[in-house]
Amino acid sequence: MLWSRLFIPTLRENPAEAEVISHQMLLRAGYIRALGAGIYNYLPLAQRSLNKIQAIIREEMDAIGGQEFYLPALNPAEVWQESGRWDVMGDNMFRLKDRYGRALCLGMTHEEVMTFIARGEVRSYKQLPQIWYQIQTKFRDEPRPKSGLLRVRQFIMKDSYSFDLAPEGLDVAYEKHRVAYCRIFDRCGLEYVTVEAHSGAMGGSQSQEFMVKTTAGEDYVVISKDTGYAANLEKATSRPVPPAEPDPDADLAPEEVHTPNQKTIDEVAAFLKIAPTSLMKSVVVVTEDERPFLCLLRGDHQLSETKFQTAAHCGEFRPAHPEEIRTWFGADPGSLGPVGITALPILIDEALRGRKNMVTGANKDDYHLRNVTLGEDFQATFHDLRQVAEGDTDIDTGGPLEIAKTVEIGHIFKLGYKYSHSMGLNVLNHDGVETPVIMGSYGIGVERVLCAAVELYSDANGISMPVTIAPFEVVITPVKISDPVVREAADKIYADFKSRGIDVLFDDRDMSPGVKFKDADLIGIPYRVTLGKKLGEGIVEVVERRGNVKHEVPVAEAVAWVADRVAAAKSK
RNA sequence: CGGGGCGUGGCUCAGCCUGGUUAGAGCGCCUGGUUCGGGACCAGGAGGUCGGUGGUUCAAAUCCACUCGCCCCGACCA
Known part of the structure; x- marks a missing residue:
């Protein structure tokens, strides 16, 4: 073309x-x-x-x-x-x-x-x-x-x-x-x-x-x-980052602490001078068929929507309304916890297995509880509920994970x-x-x-298409097409490419070379044959778009040079 | 649907806050000439109901209201 x-x-x-x-x-x-x-x-x-x-x-x-x-x-x-x-x-x-x-x-x-x-x-x-x-x-x-x-x-x-x-x-x-x-x-x-x-x-x-x-x-x-x-x-699934601080190692009973206006995990953690990982987060959700659940997660963890759906055997669900929460817990969001809750099922995340004496809401506005332990102070069933977070490691090997x-x-x-x-x-x-x-x-x-x-293969100059899906496999760029000698050589290369069944684009525009180079790079044609200064010596330049690798090739071999590489790319 | 931004020649944008002759710039485009290895140069030229409607005003790209479109964040995404 x-x-x-x-x-x-x-x-x-x-x-x-x-x-x-x-x-x-x-x-x-x-x-x-x-x-x-x-x-x-x-x-x-x-x-x-x-x-x-x-x-x-x-x-x-x-x-x-x-x-x-x-x-x-x-x-x-x-x-x-x-x-x-x-x-x-x-x-x-x-x-x-x-x-x-x-x-x-x-x-x-x-x-x-x-x-x-x-x-x-x-x-x-x-x-x-x-x-x-x-x-x-x-x-x-x-x-x-x-x-x-x-x-x-x-x-x-x-x-x-x-x-x-x-x-x-x-x-x-x-x-x-x-x-x-x-x-x-x-x-x-x-x-x-x-x-x-x-x-x-x-x-x-x-x-x-x-x-x-x-x-x-x-x-x-x-x-x-x-x-x-x-x-x-x-x-x-993953292995979570270990808790930042150890749990108090003693047989302790829940103890109320006054936490005025401390609602978020970060606020409570800062107020009590403990790590967020020592807190138990309470998330109350309601399924589309109006079944409420209390989900317990480590303070720094997020509830995974899909994992909850699997655990609760439900489709869509929503956060509970404040009025509902007040009815079930007797407190506002920010002071919720599992202790004393029997009205709704309690799901607890696997990451909390083995933990004890944690801090959670007291179900009383502006109060939290210290020393809350599963099995002693409340009952819940374990499920994988948490979303993998940055910094987690491989669940089997402990090796690094990338999100x-x-x-x-x-x-x-x-x-x-x-x-x-x-x-x-x-x-x-x-x-x-x-x-x-x-x-x-x-x-x-x-x-x-x-x-x-x-997305994968572009750089500052434009696209660098894979050979197999590029709109053309090669572009011929004569630096000065108005020169009859250049034109004739370019025409010949063009015809040779066509006869070999290569998808070839011939930049026959009478424009300054910079424009043609920029355009060729931009649209992402994998190979470019440039006819320039050395044409007189029988040399053309073949440039691979990816990596901008340049090769000087005798005119007579240029078409085969490109055709071989195109064929190799297509046969992979 | 909530929050934010934008709409001025083909493209990128200035002008708007503080209303006042023929609305600007760069790039692109057209004609002629000179150039020719990384978005050339000179000369001349074309191209805009300032998204739309209504209002305020002697006067609106500029102020006000409504509306349409587009982009971004969120909600959403078998």
Whole structure:
């Protein structure tokens, strides 16, 4: 392609609206333009990259026996009502009505439609297993679109679904996807971690997320470099930092202390001149079915929402209202504790196992209790409730843990029978008995792969795309194209690249070299062939974008030099 | 939905507080010429209902009200 004919509107300065790196870079490099909040136009460079990502996805999905479908983005309400998600999705789903007033929505994912197809046509175990996938535009009415292409309202997703007769079959399909995803992301040139994910309160069994570390991400992941342990923060476990001070080692009885206006952990700790780790924090929450719980945590620890949900077997929950707390505890938040509380279940975090003589609220305003010990002064059941915190160590080895911000690029999930049951997807088994089909669901955010690559591989000069997903593999940059000798040499190299099937961009613009170098660096083409001063000696310069490594190569060898490296990168 | 910020040529921004001729700058764009290894130079030129509506005023980019849009923080995120 000739640069002069391509639409590549690069920007010299960062648009004011862009905050995260990938957003800034994709705008500046002329890949994307915003149409509205969370709605983007993909210009030719982005489209070329996205096409390459999708081609890799197709190859790997086909390799595990996946069959490509194309389902409608526009869905009638009925299928979603059947699965129950018409209500569950709430405001996150775009909904509309047709001219006759019939309810429709724009699909956020396609479990329902796939299940709809399967239940009409798949009748026998002999037709299983199946892996069905599509690459489709999805819609989500995000409360807050942000971070460029990272959180948007319309995006492309590869979603696949597996159908099996038995759990062992699902295990196979799940493992096939795990391996395929690794190959896909490896081929896209990404560095990523796979983490055990929380599978939701809905009871799905196993689930893993594919995450790329970036400060632009919103998901926190706990990683142990030594052991390879990696888990979503929602689910991660760790060894807490030991208490800052030892507990009083004596058989002591609770003792009231006056703590006027000392409400927060830090205030009470400072007032009593003890470490926050010597305090027991009381958190009162109420589940959506109106069951109240008292959760006890070490003063410096946070309650993990998902762990509480697991412990309490509940979905959504909320902090208790002050009036409720007053009714149950006889005191305001800030002076709450477990002693004397029997009206609601008490859950205590594992980190408090073995502790004694701690300080906690007295259930009397402006008073706390010293010397409170589980088993002696109150009863509670142990659960893992605390969220992993900075400074914690590996639960097995005690080695260092890192809490990293990441973006989720893929997710594999054992669905189980959720949709088979709600929508009636059954087949006859060997014995002629109607049996529900067990399903898996597997997604990849296509734009997020592009964003992750940009987040991972850009520098002050712009993007440095992996060869496999770069919009072009090589760019030819004649320093002075108005010189007929240079032009002729460049034309020849261009033709040679094309004949070898290399994606080549020819910067035929009659501009000063600085502009062309800057633009080439900005848009992230992995290799650049520069025809400059030494062309007279039969030498061109080949520059690797990543690391800005320069090589002087004889003109006659330049095309092969690049082509070999491109081929090597693609065959990895 | 709560909190904060912004809206002035294609981009980045100044001007607004303290109202007063033809609304500015840099970059980009067009024409001609000179340049040609890291966002060149000279000369000439085009381009703006100051987000919108209403109000105050002799007079509004500037003050007031409403409204729309965008960004950030939070809530939210199968």
